[in-house]
Amino acid sequence: MRILVIGSGGREHTICWSLKKSDKVKELFCAPGNAGIAQIAECVPIAVSQFDELTRFAKEASIDLVFVGPDDPLADGIVDAFEAAGVPAFGPNKLAAEIEGSKIFMKNLLKKYDIPTAKYETFTDYESASAYLSEQSTPIVIKADGLAAGKGVTVAYSMEEAETALREAMIDKVFGEAGNQIVIEEFLEGQEMSILAFVDGETVKPMVPAQDHKPIFDGDKGPNTGGMGTYTPLPHIDQAIIDESIANIIIPTAKAMVSEGRPFRGVLFAGLMITKDGPKTIEFNARMGDPETQVVLPRLKTDLVDIVLAAMNGRLGELDIEWSDDAAVCVVAASEGYPGSYPKGRVITGIADAEAQGALVFHAGTAMKDGAFVTNGGRVLGIVGRGRDIAEARARAYEAVSVIQFEGKQNRSDIAAKALR
Numbered sequence: 001m002r003i004l005v006i007g008s009g010g011r012e013h014t015i016c017w018s019l020k021k022s023d024k025v026k027e028l029f030c031a032p033g034n035a036g037i038a039q040i041a042e043c044v045p046i047a048v049s050q051f052d053e054l055t056r057f058a059k060e061a062s063i064d065l066v067f068v069g070p071d072d073p074l075a076d077g078i079v080d081a082f083e084a085a086g087v088p089a090f091g092p093n094k095l096a097a098e099i100e101g102s103k104i105f106m107k108n109l110l111k112k113y114d115i116p117t118a119k120y121e122t123f124t125d126y127e128s129a130s131a132y133l134s135e136q137s138t139p140i141v142i143k144a145d146g147l148a149a150g151k152g153v154t155v156a157y158s159m160e161e162a163e164t165a166l167r168e169a170m171i172d173k174v175f176g177e178a179g180n181q182i183v184i185e186e187f188l189e190g191q192e193m194s195i196l197a198f199v200d201g202e203t204v205k206p207m208v209p210a211q212d213h214k215p216i217f218d219g220d221k222g223p224n225t226g227g228m229g230t231y232t233p234l235p236h237i238d239q240a241i242i243d244e245s246i247a248n249i250i251i252p253t254a255k256a257m258v259s260e261g262r263p264f265r266g267v268l269f270a271g272l273m274i275t276k277d278g279p280k281t282i283e284f285n286a287r288m289g290d291p292e293t294q295v296v297l298p299r300l301k302t303d304l305v306d307i308v309l310a311a312m313n314g315r316l317g318e319l320d321i322e323w324s325d326d327a328a329v330c331v332v333a334a335s336e337g338y339p340g341s342y343p344k345g346r347v348i349t350g351i352a353d354a355e356a357q358g359a360l361v362f363h364a365g366t367a368m369k370d371g372a373f374v375t376n377g378g379r380v381l382g383i384v385g386r387g388r389d390i391a392e393a394r395a396r397a398y399e400a401v402s403v404i405q406f407e408g409k410q411n412r413s414d415i416a417a418k419a420l421r
């Protein structure tokens with residue numbers, strides 16, 4: 001088969017790496033890709049937003065299957081565009097991707113079908129939002145309705161912070177259109193967990209669970225990022241809680257989407273909080289997580305192409321998906337200044353040495369310059385260690401992190417520490 005992956009981050013490098021292991025894949029393309037992806041796939045310089053160029057390329061190159069990585073093109077209907085051009089694409093169509101594209105759609109869906117989530121109210125005008133807010137207590141959570149590159153959520157610990165977040169979203173429009181409507185919701189306390197699942201209408205095949213670390217600094221301090229590190233499995237979380245999350249949240253949500261006439265086909269990603277009243281939904285994403293993918297796919301034993309084809313043909317229920325029982329830890333190496341502005345073009349050394357030690361090095365923001373890898377983004381690399389348990393995987397990940405250098409490299413030193421306690 002000839003497969004085209006859409007995207008350019010660490011998630012897409014991992015998807016390419018996983019697809020590449022399949023003997024069904026004869027040729028692999030990635031648009032636009034990055035310097036790491038270019039080592040295993042042919043990169044095509046077309047942006048993820050250029051649907052006409054992408055579909056034209058897919059037809060000219062006789063692509064048999066497209067795998068879409070990121071959220072923005074899904075929300076804008078990239079799967080519909082490929083389907084209209086007669087090219088099979090794995091991912092939700094525009095209607096189904098709204099589960100991530102609109103927080104209000106997602107919250108109303110969960111309320112209608114009685115699926116556990118934080119209590120909330122939605123607002124379209126600043127005055128009523130502000131009046132409602134003044135009657136609440138802190139901590140409280142303010143969310144822009146639309147996609148805001150992962151920055152549309154404020155967990156406010158003081159009323160002042162909450163008011164600022166509201167003003168920025170609704171009056172200053174710092175998230176543009178995404179802030180035209182907002183959600184004010186109850187603060188949930190507990191451990192977070194990500195469960196991704198392959199979904200084909202009502203059929204749900206969960207992946208192994210993972211935990212992300214969103215804030216930039218150790219101890220979950222500082223501003224939120226796209227994700228600074230992940231690990232799987234979660235030895236400190238009971239299997240019963242994981243099973244409960246799948247049974248009470250993910251499966252009912254897939255069914256609800258079918259009932260709403262928006263059957264979901266692709267990867268559904270539930271961001272969950274394990275509260276004292278059980279697991280509750282924080283968010284749904286309509287795609288794989290980044291950097292969750294970097295630890296989850298290395299544990300996949302079944303051929304990823306078989307899974308995608310089964311989902312595309314409505315046969316996901318017939319497939320037994322197998323996972324290894326080892327552990328994986330991903331530490332993100334980021335540019336100095338991230339998640340604010342950061343320099344580019346700094347030479348990266350030690351990748352081959354880290355790989356020789358057995359680490360997986362997935363490129364997120366890299367480019368090739370004069371024969372060397374250089375930094376080209378905020379999150380630069382996802383460095384993955386694997387082992388029999390979290391302690392071993394974590395030690396190997398950090399060993400590899402210490403071998404890889406670039407000026408201004410920053411990484412958290414406490415990824416997966418929670419799982420050791």
Ligand code: AMP
Nearest residue numbers: 118141150153155185186187188282283
């Ligand atoms: P999101 O962009 O929706 O993933 O939210 C970013 C982060 O904000 C989440 O990973 C949580 O840590 C936090 N968060 C979002 N909603 C809530 C909530 N209702 N209660 C507590 N924390 C939340």
Ligand code: GLY
Nearest residue numbers: 212227289290291
């Ligand atoms: N790591 C969180 C996300 O992909 O949304």
